[in-house]
Amino acid sequence: MRFLTAGESHGPKLLGIIEGLPSGVHICQETIDESLRRRQQGPGRGGRMAIEQDAAIILSGVRGGLTTGAPLALEIENRDWANWREIMAVGAEADFTSRRVSAPRPGHADLTGSLKYRTEVRNILERASARETAMRVAVGNVARQLLAALGVEIRGRVLQVGRVKAQLRDDAEYWARVRASAWSVGDAEAEAEMSRQLEDARREGESLGGIMEVQALNLPPGLGSHAQWDRKLDGRIAQAVLSVQAIKGIEFGLGFEAGKRPGSLVHDPILYEKGKGFRRAGNRAGGIEGGMSNGEPILVRAVMKPIPTLYKPLPTVDLETKAAVEASVERSDVCAVPAALVVLENVLAWTLAEAVLEKFSSDSFSELEKDWQDYIRYLAAQ
Ligand SMILES: Cc1cc2nc3c(=O)[nH]c(=O)nc-3n(C[C@H](O)[C@H](O)[C@H](O)COP(=O)(O)O)c2cc1C
Ligand SMILES: C=C(O[C@@H]1CC(C(=O)O)=C[C@@H](OP(=O)(O)O)[C@H]1O)C(=O)O
Secondary structure, eight states, X not given: OEEEEEOOTTSSEEEEEEEOOOBTOBOOHHHHHHHHHHHHOSTTOOTHHHHOOOOEEEEESEETTEEOSSOEEEEEEOGGGGGTTTTTOSSTTOOSSTTOOOSOOTTSSHHHXXXXXXXXXXXXXXXXXXXXXXXXXXXXXXXXXXXXXXXXXXXXXEEEETTEEOOOOOSHHHHHHHHHOTTSOSOHHHHHHHHHHHHHHHHTTOOBOEEEEEEEESOOSOOBOSSSGGGOHHHHHHHHHHTSTTEEEEEETTGGGGGGSOGGGTSOOEEEETTTEEEESOOTTTTEETTEEOSSOEEEEEEXXXXXXXXXXXXXXOTTTOOEEEOOOOSOOSBOHHHHHXXXXXXXXXXXXXXXXXXXXXXXXXXXXXXHHHHHHHHXXX
16 A cells, blocks of 8 residues: 655645555545544644645545545645635746745755755745645545554554653543543643643744654554564654654654663563463563564654744844845744644554555455454464
């Protein structure tokens, strides 16, 4: 299975094409739209989110609510395009003078992109923009619906924003609170502190990043492979996660903490129960060993750097005059950690669904489900 996206931040639309889906997968457009709505929410977002009302239109590959096995094409409208028609025009009439960016923003793609492609900054930032993550969520959500039909659950939470850490729990009431929380934390005190910190950042022209965790539950062991570098599941998840704008680090399970502990306090002892098969005494590995899922929940943590556009801008150099100036200020989010969490949940779903389709028969959902169930029975019979 593969996908591509296209579209500029202020162009007319975002497009996505998914190739390689089995036939017979139930796809609910409203479920995609719900994930798109969640991505737009969260404190700290800028004025753009008041303009957009993201909804996906499925153009092909689904009939009567079921995939046909043909490429599934998606589009999402950019409502803001109405304000950018002249600047973003495809023809020779395009306006190259308005909203020209000549003071590249440290932390964004502006400078290196314009040097590499020998073009103006606008052409770079339009595509580098995290507007593209709307389509990444829609594409990932299709994969997430396929996984959900096999009983796989993906969930996420924000662990930290700036200097504020959330208290963590693992019961159903806590997870319901995480889902209802604007910050995606199940901790009212941390939530209030995060909001105070955000107001300070806004006042000071600062921006904020944070740390998120995404979990995938009910996956069997054996997704991915130890046999070749580009088939290793942890490597593939890392590539997908780090490809999300502003994500700068990833950990599985204990992550960097593992480097401080002796082996006996890192590796998860193996247990066996007749009729159920093998399991682990803990999950410090984060559900992946040897490049393969090991049957425990997959636990991924990722860090998002603070948003590069600062209302109190950093020093930069004007591309034309070479004078020292302040960086350009484009309308911007101050913090987008809860939005990035939604992106990561759906990006993880994509990579896991890909690995599922590689392991099992995948031309049709009925073959996939049968193969999956046979494998679960085989594991229990060990
Ligand atoms: C959901 C989301 C929203 C973002 N919003 C903004 C924004 O409003 N302004 C900005 O400068 N960067 C924003 N970013 C980050 C930039 O897109 C990103 O830092 C930039 O493309 C450079 O890529 P890199 O940080 O991966 O190196 C956002 C990122 C995400 C995931
Ligand atoms: C449009 C989205 O995020 C944008 C990501 C972004 C950036 O530089 O990454 C810059 C801002 O764009 P604008 O200047 O149009 O407000 C964000 O709003 C979105 O998340 O849908």
